[in-house]
Structure formats: C-alpha cells, structure tokens
Amino acid sequence: MRAAPTQEDIRRQNLGALLRHVHVLGPTSRAQLTAGMGLNRSTIGALTADLAAAGLVVEELPRDTGGRGRPSLVVRAQSQRVYVFACVIGVDRVVAARVGLGGVVLDRRELQRPGSRFSPKEVAEALGGFVGQMRLTAPRDGVCVGAGVAVCAMVRRSDGTIPEGPTPDWRDEPLGERLSAAIGTVAMVGNDADLGVVAEHTRGAAVGCDDVIYLHGDVCIGGGILSAGRSVTGGDGYAGEVGHMVVNPDGLPCRCGSRGCWETEIGEFALTRGTAKHAIGGLADAAARGDQDAEEGLRRVGDWLGLGVANLVNILNPQMVVFGGTLREVYLATAAQVRSRLNRTSLAVTREHLKLRTAALGDDAPLYGAAELAFARLLENPLESGVEAASG
Amino acid sequence: MRAAPTQEDIRRQNLGALLRHVHVLGPTSRAQLTAGMGLNRSTIGALTADLAAAGLVVEELPRDTGGRGRPSLVVRAQSQRVYVFACVIGVDRVVAARVGLGGVVLDRRELQRPGSRFSPKEVAEALGGFVGQMRLTAPRDGVCVGAGVAVCAMVRRSDGTIPEGPTPDWRDEPLGERLSAAIGTVAMVGNDADLGVVAEHTRGAAVGCDDVIYLHGDVCIGGGILSAGRSVTGGDGYAGEVGHMVVNPDGLPCRCGSRGCWETEIGEFALTRGTAKHAIGGLADAAARGDQDAEEGLRRVGDWLGLGVANLVNILNPQMVVFGGTLREVYLATAAQVRSRLNRTSLAVTREHLKLRTAALGDDAPLYGAAELAFARLLENPLESGVEAASG
Numbered sequence: 001m002r003a004a005p006t007q008e009d010i011r012r013q014n015l016g017a018l019l020r021h022v023h024v025l026g027p028t029s030r031a032q033l034t035a036g037m038g039l040n041r042s043t044i045g046a047l048t049a050d051l052a053a054a055g056l057v058v059e060e061l062p063r064d065t066g067g068r069g070r071p072s073l074v075v076r077a078q079s080q081r082v083y084v085f086a087c088v089i090g091v092d093r094v095v096a097a098r099v100g101l102g103g104v105v106l107d108r109r110e111l112q113r114p115g116s117r118f119s120p121k122e123v124a125e126a127l128g129g130f131v132g133q134m135r136l137t138a139p140r141d142g143v144c145v146g147a148g149v150a151v152c153a154m155v156r157r158s159d160g161t162i163p164e165g166p167t168p169d170w171r172d173e174p175l176g177e178r179l180s181a182a183i184g185t186v187a188m189v190g191n192d193a194d195l196g197v198v199a200e201h202t203r204g205a206a207v208g209c210d211d212v213i214y215l216h217g218d219v220c221i222g223g224g225i226l227s228a229g230r231s232v233t234g235g236d237g238y239a240g241e242v243g244h245m246v247v248n249p250d251g252l253p254c255r256c257g258s259r260g261c262w263e264t265e266i267g268e269f270a271l272t273r274g275t276a277k278h279a280i281g282g283l284a285d286a287a288a289r290g291d292q293d294a295e296e297g298l299r300r301v302g303d304w305l306g307l308g309v310a311n312l313v314n315i316l317n318p319q320m321v322v323f324g325g326t327l328r329e330v331y332l333a334t335a336a337q338v339r340s341r342l343n344r345t346s347l348a349v350t351r352e353h354l355k356l357r358t359a360a361l362g363d364d365a366p367l368y369g370a371a372e373l374a375f376a377r378l379l380e381n382p383l384e385s386g387v388e389a390a391s392g
Numbered sequence: 393m394r395a396a397p398t399q400e401d402i403r404r405q406n407l408g409a410l411l412r413h414v415h416v417l418g419p420t421s422r423a424q425l426t427a428g429m430g431l432n433r434s435t436i437g438a439l440t441a442d443l444a445a446a447g448l449v450v451e452e453l454p455r456d457t458g459g460r461g462r463p464s465l466v467v468r469a470q471s472q473r474v475y476v477f478a479c480v481i482g483v484d485r486v487v488a489a490r491v492g493l494g495g496v497v498l499d500r501r502e503l504q505r506p507g508s509r510f511s512p513k514e515v516a517e518a519l520g521g522f523v524g525q526m527r528l529t530a531p532r533d534g535v536c537v538g539a540g541v542a543v544c545a546m547v548r549r550s551d552g553t554i555p556e557g558p559t560p561d562w563r564d565e566p567l568g569e570r571l572s573a574a575i576g577t578v579a580m581v582g583n584d585a586d587l588g589v590v591a592e593h594t595r596g597a598a599v600g601c602d603d604v605i606y607l608h609g610d611v612c613i614g615g616g617i618l619s620a621g622r623s624v625t626g627g628d629g630y631a632g633e634v635g636h637m638v639v640n641p642d643g644l645p646c647r648c649g650s651r652g653c654w655e656t657e658i659g660e661f662a663l664t665r666g667t668a669k670h671a672i673g674g675l676a677d678a679a680a681r682g683d684q685d686a687e688e689g690l691r692r693v694g695d696w697l698g699l700g701v702a703n704l705v706n707i708l709n710p711q712m713v714v715f716g717g718t719l720r721e722v723y724l725a726t727a728a729q730v731r732s733r734l735n736r737t738s739l740a741v742t743r744e745h746l747k748l749r750t751a752a753l754g755d756d757a758p759l760y761g762a763a764e765l766a767f768a769r770l771l772e773n774p775l776e777s778g779v780e781a782a783s784g
Contacts, residue, residue, distance in 0.1 A: 003429040004397065004405035013396035037395040154741060163741045211627040223707070227626075232619040234709020235603040238742045239619075241706040246699055246737055248641060258702075258737045307638055310650075314633040315615070315707065317626020345638055345650045349546060349555045350630045 014039065015382045018047045019056060022077045023102055023379065024202055029062065031072040048075050054383055055143070056082055056101065077102040080139060084374035085147040085183060087127050088192065088367045091166055091219050092116050094123055096130035098138060099371035101145075101378075103203055107134045117166050120173045128182035147187040148374030149179055150195040150366035152218050157237025160189035166219065188373045192216055193240055193324075194231060195369025196359065197224030200322050202372055204360035209320045213312055214365070215242065217327030221263045225316065243267065247307055265304035268326065280326065284333040302334025306341025313346040313354060324359035324366075331358060406431065407774045410439050411448060414469045415494055415771065416594055421454065423464040440467050446775055447535070448474055448493065469494040472531060476766035477539040477575060479519050480584065480759045483558055483611050484508050486515055488522035490530060491763035493537075493770075495595055499526045509558050512565045520574035539579040540766030541571055542587040542758035544610050549629025552581035558611065580765045584608055585632055585716075586623060587761025588751065589616030592714050594764055596752035601712045605704055606757070607634065609719030613655045617708065635659065639699055657696035660718065672718065676725040694726025698733025705738040705746060716751035716758075723750060 005013065017037060022028050028036070033044045051057045059073040079100030088095040092114050098107040109130040118126070131147075138144075153162045153170065160176025179187040197206070197214035206212040210229040216222045221243030225232035232239050243263035244256050251260025286294035309321055323331035331338060335356070342351060359365045397405065409429060414420050420428070425436050443449045451465040471492030480487040484506050490499040501522040510518070523539075530536075545554045545562065552568025571579040589598070589606035598604040602621040608614045613635030617624040624631050635655035636648050643652025678686035701713055715723035723730060727748070734743060751757045 003409050003431045004402040010396040010402075017395055039395045154739075156741075209627075225708075227619055227624040227631075228622065230620065230622070232624065232708065234619075234742070235601075235711035235745055236709055236741065238709040238739070239707065241709070241739055241742055244706045244739055245703045246639065249639065249699065250642070256739055307641065311637045311703075312707070314636045315631065315704070316617075316624065317628055317630040317633070319627035347546075347630070347633055347636055347648055349548075349628065350626070350633055353627055 012381050012383075014043070014047055015050060016379050018044070018075075019051055019077070019101075019382045020379045022057060022075050023375065026102065027074045027076040029072040029074050030059075033075065051075075051382060056378075056382055079104045080106070081141060082143050082145060082378075083138070084145055084371055085131050085134070085185060085187075086367050086371035086374060087130075087147070087149040087179070087183075087187070088370060089118070089123050089127075089149065089151040089153075090192075091152055092118070094118065094126045094130075095367055096127050096134065097367055097371070098134045099368075099374075101375065103368060103371060105367075107137060109133065119167065119169050120162075120165075120175065120178060121169075124178050124182040127179060128184075131183040131185075144185055145378045146374035146376075147179070147183055147185040148195070148370035148372070149175070149187050149189045150192040150370040150373075151175065151189060152192045152216075152220060152222065154238050154241065155189050155191045155194075157233055160187075162189075188376070190370065190373050191222060191224070191237075191240065192218075192366035192369075193222035193224040194233070195224065195373060196324050196365035197226050197322070197369070198231065198372050199361055199365045199368035200324070200359055201226055201229070203368060204365060205322050205357040206320050209355075211317065211319045212322060213242075213316060213318045213320075214322045214324055214359070215309075215327050216366070217267065217323075217325040217330060219268050221267055221327070223312070225318075227316070242308065242312060245308060245311060247304060247311070262304065262308040266301055266308065266327075266330065280329045280333055284329075287333075298334055299337055301330060302337025303341050305330060305334060306338040307345055309338065309356075310342045310345035310351075313342065313350050317350045319353055320355045320357055322357050322359050322365075324361075325363065328358045328362070331356070404773050404775075406435070406439055407442060408771050410436070410467075411443055411469075411493075411774045412771045414449060414467050415767065418494065419466045419468040421464040421466050422451075425467065443467075443774060448770075448774055471496045472498070473533060474535050474537055474770075475530070476537055476763055477523050477526070477577060477579075478759050478763035478766060479522075479539070479541040479571070479575075479579070480762060481510070481515050481519075481541065481543040481545075482584075483544055484510070486510065486518045486522075487759055488519050488526065489759055489763070490526045491760075491766075493767065495760060495763060497759075499529060501525065511559065511561050512554075512557075512567065512570060513561075516570050516574040519571060520576075523575040523577075536577055537770045538766035538768075539571070539575055539577040540587070540762035540764070541567070541579050541581045542584040542762040542765075543567065543581060544584045544608075544612060544614065546630045546633065547581050547583045547586075549625055552579075554581075580768070582762065582765050583614060583616070583629075583632065584610075584758040584761075585614035585616035586625070587616065587765060588716050588757035589618050589714070589761070590623065590764050591753055591757045591760035592716070592751055593618055593621070595760060596757060597714050597749040598712050601747075603709065603711045604714060605634075605708060605710045605712075606714045606716055606751070607701075607719050608758070609659065609715075609717040609722060611660050613659055613719070615704070617710075619708070634700065634704060637700060637703060639696060639703070654696070654700040658693055658700065658719075658722065672721045672725055676721075679725075690726055691729055693722060694729025695733050697722060697726060698730040699737055701730065701748075702734045702737035702743075705734065705742050709742045711745055712747045712749055714749050714751055716753075717755065720750045720754070723748070 079102040082101040162173040193216040212226040214224040223240040223242035248260035254261035471494040474493040554565040585608040604618040606616040615632040615634035640652035646653035
C-alpha cells in the first residue's frame with residue numbers, strides 16, 4: 001500500500017535505469033535509450049548530462065556513422081574510472097578483482113590452497129592484501145563505489161553474518177564487518193549461488209530468462225533462485241539450500257545431521273565414493289575407457305542429479321536451470337542421464353519449456369555476481385553514492 | 393531498465409494504493425491514510441474525492457469522535473455496491489460467491505457431489521447458474537468489476553488453460569474462456585494453492601509475513617509460494633507442484649507416472665492406505681482409542697509431512713508454512729511428529745524463525761484468493777475498470 005514515487009524518486013529511478021542500461025548492455029546510442037526506456041529525447045539528454053557531469057558516463061560519436069545524417073551520440077559507462085572490488089571466498093581459494101562499471105574485470109588476484117580450509121582471519125588478510133595492491137595500480141582519478149563478496153556459506157541477509165561455515169571458527173562470523181575493515185570499503189556479502197544466478201541472468205546463460213535456478217557445486221551444493229527476475233532470498237536470506245533437500249531418506253548421513261541429502265548423492269564426496277581416486281573428470285575418462293565402476297558411478301550421480309533437478313522443476317517451474325562450479329562438469333558428463341531422470345520424474349508441463357545450461361561465466365559467475373551486488377547502491381541512486389564528491 | 397512512471401502512472405498508482413488500503417485494512421481515517429501512505433493531506437483528499445465520485449468509496453464521520461477537535465473523516469469501501477464473483481472448483485465441489493470490495497462475502501452458493509468428478513461442462517453449468525441467481529439478488533446499482541476462479545489443477549498463466557485435470561476431459565481445457573462465457577464476465581483463473589497463499593497473506597494467518605508457503609490438500613497436494621510478498625509463479629505459471637516432489641524414491645507409484653511423490657505419502661490415498669476405512673478424522677479418533685494401526689498410520693503420515701516441509705524450508709526459507717484444505721486436519725493430528733521430523737531434517741538456521749500455522753480462512757482460503765484475483769484489475773487502475781460507466 002505504499003504510495004507512488006515522488007518527482008525526486010522518479011528522477012533518481014530514471015538516472016538509475018539509464019545507468020543500468022549502459023552498465024548491462026554496453027555502449028548505447030541516445031536513440032536506442034529513447035526507444036528502450038520509453039522516455040523522450042530531451043529527458044534522455046538531461047539524464048545523460050547529469051550522469052556525465054558526475055563522471056559516470058561519457059558521450060561520444062559512434063565509430064561507424066554510416067554517413068546518413070547526424071549520428072546519435074553513444075553513451076558509454078566510465079569503466080576505467082568507476083569501479084568496485086568483487087571477492088569470492090571458496091572453500092580452498094579466495095579471489096579478488098577490480099571490476100569497472102559495465103562489468104569489466106580490470107585487475108584480478110587469486111590465492112589457492114587446495115585441500116585446506118581458510119579461516120575468516122586468513123580470508124580477511126588475503127583479501128585485504130589483494131585489494132591494497134589493486135588500489136595502488138588503479139588510475140589516480142578512479143573512484144571505488146563499493147565492494148561485494150560471494151561466499152560458499154549461508155549469509156544472514158540483515159547483517160552479512162555467516163551462521164555456520166566449513167570449520168568451527170566460521171560460526172556466527174561477522175564477515176561483512178570484518179571484510180569492510182580489511183579492505184577499507186563497506187563490503188556487501190552474499191551467498192555464492194545467490195550471486196551466481198544474478199550474474200548468469202545479467203551477463204551469462206540466463207540473459208532474457210526471468211525464472212532461473214542456478215546450481216553451484218563445490219564441497220557443498222547451493223542454489224540461487226530467480227523468480228520473475230527477482231532473487232528469492234527467503235525470510236532470513238537462507239533460501240537456496242537445495243543441497244539439503246532429502247532425496248534419499250534411506251541414504252547416507254549428511255554433515256548437516258540429516259540423511260540422504262542431495263549433497264550426499266551428488267557432492268564432491270559422492271563423486272569419489274567407491275571410486276576413491278577419481279574426481280569427475282577422471283571418472284568420465286575412466287568411464288570412456290570402459291571402466292565399469294566409473295560408468296556405474298557416473299550413472300548413479302547423473303540419476304540423483306536429475307532427480308533433484310526434477311523436484312526443483314516441479315516446485316518452481318523455472319525456464320532454465322544453470323549448472324555452475326563443479327556441477328558444470330558433472331552435468332556435462334551425465335547430461336543424458338539427467339534428462340532421462342528429469343523426463344521420468346518431473347511433470348510434463350513443468351519441464352515443457354525448460355532449458356538446461358552450464359554457467360556461461362564458468363567459475364566466475366559468483367565473482368560477477370559479487371560485482372553486481374557492489375554496484376547495486378550506485379545503480380539505485382547514481383548521484384548520491386559518493387561518486388560526485390570523489391570526482392572533483 | 394524500465395523508466396520510472398509518468399505523472400499519469402503516479403496518479404493511477406496512488407489511487408490504487410489508497411483503494412487497496414481500505415480494501416485490505418477496512419475503514420481508515422484520512423489521518424491514518426496520510427500517515428500510512430506518506431502523502432500529504434491535500435493529496436489524500438483529492439484521491440479520496442476521485443474514488444468517491446466513481447462510487448468506489450464513501451467518506452463518513454467516525455462513530456466515536458472522542459470529543460477532541462474536528463474528527464478526521466473515515467474512508468470506507470463501497471462493499472455492497474462494488475463486487476466480484478469468486479468461484480472455487482474442487483474435485484467434488486464447486487462454490488460461487490459474490491464478494492464485495494473489502495473482501496465481504498455477500499452471497500454464496502455451493503454444490504457438493506462427494507466421490508464424483510465434475511466435468512468442465514458441468515462446472516461451467518453449475519457456476520453459470522449460481523452467478524445468474526446471485527446477479528438477480530444483487531442491488532440494482534451494484535457493479536460487478538470482475539470474476540476470479542480457483543481450481544485444483546495446474547493453470548497456464550498466459551491464458552487460463554488447464555493442461556491436465558482429474559479426468560481426461562480436462563486435458564487442455566480452456567477454462568478461462570469457458571467460464572467467462574458461462575458467467576458473463578471475464579473470469580481470471582488461478583491454481584487453488586496459489587490463490588490460497590494470497591488470501592492467507594491478505595486476510596489470514598500470514599498477514600505481515602512476506603515469505604510464505606501455503607500447502608493445500610485435496611486429492612492432490614498443491615503449494616502456493618510467496619517470496620517478498622510476491623507470488624512465485626514460475627515461467628509458465630506451474631510453480632508450486634510440491635505434491636510431486638519425490639521424497640521416497642523407493643515409494644509407491646504416483647498417478648503422475650513417477651514414484652514416491654510427496655502426494656503418495658501424505659495425500660488422501662496415503663491416509664487411508666492400510667487403514668482403508670479412515671479419513672484423517674477417523675484415523676485420529678482411532679489412534680486416540682489406542683488402535684495401533686491408526687497410530688502407526690498417523691506417525692507415518694506426520695513423518696512424511698514433516699520431511700516434505702523440511703525440504704521446502706531448506707529450499708525457500710519461508711517465515712511461515714500454512715496448512716490448508718485437508719492438510720489442515722492432517723497437520724493438527726500430527727503436529728508433534730511434523731515438528732520432530734522438521735527439526736531433524738531442516739537446517740537449524742533455515743527454520744529458526746519458521747512458524748507453522750493452519751489456514752485462518754479454513755477451506756475458504758482459495759475462495760478469498762479468487763476474489764483478490766478478480767479485484768486485481770480494479771485495484772491496479774481504479775478509474776478505468778468500467779466502474780464509472782456502470783455507476784451512472
């Protein structure tokens with residue numbers, strides 16, 4: 001029952017919409033903006049002038065004018081100048097990047113420690129160090145407008161706290177607070193799958209699809225859900241814990257305390273169970289060589305993957321399911337089995353228009369999603385995010 | 393990237409917001425509207441005058457002025473004058489009601505045929521007849537602003553077609569079209585659980601809760617999902633088929649062709665399986681008398697109910713799960729078992745703030761939801777829904 005926006009709200013919304021347009025779709029002519037946003041030429045001109053004065057966009061002549069009449073100016077995001085820091089915290093790797101407006105990765109640092117588990121303190125030190133290095137190489141007139149972090153753990157929406165992590169020292173970790181201090185910029189924190197779906201929807205496999213499930217495999221299996229283009233977060237921000245959907249009540253115990261969770265059937269451990277030496281790549285290779293254990297392992301994993309996807313399809317009727325992280329490779333190795341199970345287990349109408357895809361942004365889907373999270377405040381209110389002040 | 397609304401959009405939005413306010417919350421003083429909507433007194437006055445001129449609201453002195461100063465006028469919906477027809481199509485019953493603006497049931501007709509299955513033609517005849525009777529008894533200056541229908545079947549969002557129903561003659565049934573013709577008003581069609589969650593959120597157990605799952609039991613088990621106050625419909629409108637989530641891969645065949653669906657474990661047939669003579673009420677009575685078969689049956693159903701709810705809680709992190717239809721009684725008879733299973737199977741944080749409730753609107757949740765569906769167009773655009781023309 002909120003009232004409609006005021007004149008000021010409207011100007012802010014229009015500035016945000018225009019900036020988002022060039023941020024997501026790239027350089028755009030004034031004519032295209034006029035058509036795409038349903039505003040008249042003079043309004044587009046005024047909005048563009050405001051954004052240009054704030055140093056967020058530039059206007060330039062298009063490269064190829066085609067020689068017919070006066071060309072429409074092209075509006076382009078100031079990608080080199082206006083940027084965020086985007087970070088990913090995986091189980092055994094951390095990544096930090098400087099990402100320019102428009103989603104351009106300008107700089108990137110990564111630390112891998114296979115098999116180990118980072119503590120929150122180690123994560124903060126590593127990311128703080130990376131961000132410090134990247135600040136030094138950023139252009140002098142550059143403006144940092146925020147920071148976003150994707151983490152492979154549940155994130156309490158209200159304050160960016162991690163209630164539970166891979167090791168006990170992650171319990172009730174105030175990650176948002178710790179990282180904001182470490183990198184010297186307010187850091188927004190989100191779950192990696194929740195941010196992955198945003199990234200794939202904005203710049204990846206799911207562009208144009210508004211009902212999407214992104215499944216991210218790591219040691220854990222997480223899900224990011226988009227309904228009508230909006231993130232489904234749940235009451236506290238914990239929606240998407242699809243890895244703990246019980247698919248096999250008589251299955252093996254899960255680390256969560258339950259039994260037969262989807263994660264126990266398709267996660268990292270399931271892949272290597274019985275065929276201890278193989279990760280998914282090795283499993284697929286061995287199966288291709290005729291190793292019957294490996295074939296059976298692949299078949300089993302594909303069947304459980306398909307069953308879980310079928311459940312999600314019946315519950316949420318998505319237009320697309322995107323497989324990311326380790327599930328990308330798992331899906332590619334078991335696609336036929338997944339489809340077969342899906343066809344047996346989901347209702348015909350709920351899967352009628354369903355597309356199955358791998359993450360177009362690969363392992364970087366959460367990184368791009370973290371950048372979107374960091375840009376959100378600027379895109380919400382372009383002229384009051386500290387950009388103007390810093391641009392003088 | 394849509395542009396912000398125009399001046400005209402804004403006036404329409406504000407008219408809709410004010411009308412929705414009194415529709416949902418009942419008679420409201422101008423002072424309360426000013427505070428609640430964040431608009432100034434003169435704007436509220438002008439909007440109210442427009443709605444009053446269109447015959448949608450009246451302004452009147454409050455009953456108790458408290459004797460202090462000039463009392464603020466109270467704005468009240470014209471519930472007797474402005475109405476919709478709301479219908480429910482169950483497996484073996486049909487209901488039609490005339491519901492006034494404000495959600496007041498003014499008239500109501502019902503036909504039950506226990507154990508039988510209505511054909512689409514029978515449904516249209518019955519509802520057409522009921523609506524015809526109710527038109528005759530409606531006030532002469534009354535205005536019908538729409539019709540909504542809740543049906544216990546999947547509904548294609550784009551055109552109100554039913555792809556599959558309880559009997560073969562429901563296949564690809566153009567229900568929206570057929571009912572619009574039968575009742576002489578454009579009928580919007582929705583799934584009963586999808587409309588149930590809207591009703592419980594608007595006027596029932598979930599008022600104030602924006603992340604809700606409503607579970608409706610009948611012969612089928614359906615779900616209605618609300619995320620951040622918005623209906624989760626899925627790409628084609630089929631989201632919420634939670635009854636066909638597989639919870640027991642080694643379970644019994646389901647009518648959908650799959651095996652071990654939630655519906656086969658907690659639906660009408662599961663309740664009577666093994667204890668053939670009992671519906672849930674009888675089962676609970678027998679268990680209370682010490683009948684061990686009945687006790688075991690109840691325990692089993694409660695366990696499966698809890699497992700499915702736990703899965704949904706892990707996937708969607710709702711603030712509330714509402715049990716409606718036959719599941720209302722099932723939940724009441726098995727609440728301890730449901731909670732116990734939920735506590736073992738859902739993640740502690742995803743259930744931390746979870747409330748389990750029965751439908752406050754009882755079996756009428758879908759009926760109230762159908763009325764909301766019918767009122768939607770009026771509330772979207774109060775002055776251009778044919779009300780003015782008909783009010784002369």
